Amino acid sequence: MSALRGVLARAGQYGLVLALALMANFAIPRLAPGDPLVGIVGESGALLPAAEQRAIIRRVGLDRPIVVQFGRYLGRLAHGDLGYSYNKGRPVSDVIRERLPFTLLLLLPAALASAALGVALGVRAAWHRDSKTDIGLLGLVLGVEALPAFFLGTMLLVLLAVRFPLFPVSSNIPPGVGLMTVHGVGEVSRRLALPFATLTLAGLAPYFLTTRSSMLGTLGEDYILMARAKGCPTRRVVRHHALRNALLPVSTLFSLNLGFVLGGAVVVETVFSYPGMGRLTYDAVLARDFPMLQGTFLVFTLAVVGANALADMTYPLLDPRLRAGRRGIGHVVEEPAP
């Protein structure tokens, strides 16, 4: 019974977050200076008579009080209608449907690869604490972290697309190429390789640093000493005793990052001409394309909330201490993830 109440309470929390986010998504773009006229009409819009400019603003409903506009937006949203982009001249849902798969195709593997590589290197560094390996890795990872993503991406382009033309400069997957054929998979992966590598490297440091410090903490525990004393193979000590316990903060980091992954690749998408959600949002901000912004922000909101929900649900799986119903430690359930 109390479990059901817990689920309902959680659902209520998410609902509240979603409602607040919807309002913010609607209000914030409208608070920015400037109107969307140029996005609707083009550069020459400035030369239209004021009456005509007002007429266009009226036609898209921006002359109404913001509450009325919000009501209309919610009404349409309830019918699954995200509106019509001022700047693209197309339905918002069409554009998002086109972009989202490509964003996911690039960003999810890159997020996983960052995490995997970061954890692997972090473990290695922690095990060899203060050795040359540790210091070398630390320097390398921090060095890569210090490079802005656009610089890293451009360098990869210069090296691997221009100097040694192994990969195309433009990662824009040509029209008609899908993942349904062997040729298509080849074509797509060839184009994704460099942005994937850039994003993977750019996202490495937090995982590396978190894993390293978390591992250092765990490796100092008595049970590690115990495990080694009883003759456990090193590999088993690292994997089963140390890493499993050290992974908890890493998984928190991963699920938090996952939500932001969708919008976080503006720079990389621009450098590699990859039409993803980040670039879409950036262009929409510049054009003051409110319907498009509301659409992409909605997707990001759902992603962040979804990733948090996922973290909440998977925590007990990762950490037995958090499983509900265990006697004596039930209070821990009430503690949300750090």
Place this chain on the structure above:
Amino acid sequence: MAGGIRRFGVRPAVAACVALLSGITPIGSAAAQQSPLVRIAITQNDKNWTPYTYQTGDPGYNVLTLLYDTLLWHDKDNNLIPWLAKDYKISADGRTVDVTLRDNVKWSDGQAMTADDVKFTYDYILEFNHGRFSPEVNGVLASTVVNGPDKVSFNLKTPFAPFLTAPLADVPIMPKHVWENIREVYPSVKGEQGLAIGTGPYKMVEYTPDKQYRLVANPDYFMGKPAAAEIDLQIIPDSTAQVLALRAGEVDAMAANLAPELVKELATAPGLNVLTGPGYTSSALTFNVTRPPFDSVRFRQAVANAIDVDGLVAQVLQGVGVAGSPGYVHPDNPFYKKGLRHEFNLVKANATLDEIGYRNKDSDGIRKSDAGKRLEFEILASSASPIEVRTAEVVGTMLAKAGIKTSVTALTGAAKAARTGGFGGQTPDRDFDMQMTGLTAPAQDDPDRLRTALETWTPAAPNLNSGKWSNPQFDAALQAESTELDPVKRMAVINQMQDIIANDRPNVVLYYRNGGYGVRPAAYANWVYVRGKGIVDKVSFVAPQSPSGTNPTAAAPSTSKSGGSGRGAVVAVVVVLALVAGGALTLRARGRRVEKE
């Protein structure tokens, strides 16, 4: 590609390995007579590229003219020539323009183009306001009359000297059968849907948003078969990536003007060339004359005297440009007033500021008025243009020498417009001291177009006069030149206009950037640089051709085609796998080693 590798000094064996790995084979090909495909990098979508949906002046309008035709057009020296019109005649009183159209011109959907379409287009731009085309006919064009399937007469309210330049050589003729049912021209609010339909040398056959447009040649084009069978416009938003794509052979030309520092570099790159020439596009520092002290002519003159426009060309443009003329008109333009030069004179600037009451200086050298108000201002620049921001900063260091302190604020388009009154609909107020402005090249073919930037601003007919400078003499001169049909008398009035601007200083014209367009001659050799404009122009594809390029380099005719995507894909997959598996492997190796210990 082979050239590219040599350039970087990699040994042939390594080069061969790379070629093998990437599956790209160097192809030495002689330049073909008719190019099968020209790939041009552009930065953004312009929707379906119709007269009412294109977004930018450059490259938006320029690409539009590959799909649509105007009654007149220009040759490579920017002289007007008949185009869709076979012939035209201006009546003695200047109030009637008779146009005879070419025979057998067809729309890209196969229907015949007739005089009805011409009348329809001009009626349409009078009825449905278009920011660029409607001001060219509003108050000028009384009626358009069809006198036969190939004859149209334009009846003007008054004689209008620039009528041939604009609208006739500017307004694209639109198909009546497509547009007559479109009564709402702006999305969302929908314009013409589907692909653009025009009479131009190219026909749009495919549009994939945010990826590319495919244009194929119209083989029956009335000016001759276009020299490239297909043009692909590829969307590459980042300018650095565009340059890299050009180097890697993924595109054959860039529609955008190159940054000055790249002109030399690309011109000497193997297989590439840069086509350069004068660009009429101007860059100016505009004063908000509604805000003191910019309401004082002498103050504006002092600011102008403190700016070294030649220094800007050298420092910011690295010499790839022409110093601004105070009369706004480019010195290569036939309408330029001979001898009109910007005066950089710091002594005079300081003397003027002393005289008009900014004698006192703070300890940091900044002048202040007798009331104690410091000469400290903000310059707005567009964050989308690094050159503009840099220019504003260099201008700031120049003004500092006259005791005027400035700070540069870079804003995005909409945010800047909100403060400069760019869009009269919601934001008519001017909230700035000085801002960086510019007029694109076509807006300066005829000095009459200066009315866009400098005629007195009114809410009913807003223009780009963001500083709200208003000079009755200038407005009268505009009126006089526009109705003066005698070229000599008209030139006298235009000279007078340039003097007024130079003395009354609504702005300081800083420079005109030269055009510099990166191309791959092996892919397409017929590029033509249209004076003052650039290379993305139908003259590059259909007009009588002259050898292209003002900067011929011994370009080895080498192209690289991505023929072996299969092998490239294998490499890609290997790299990806290596990255992902790297972690696991390290861990494993580590584990094994420790076990041995």
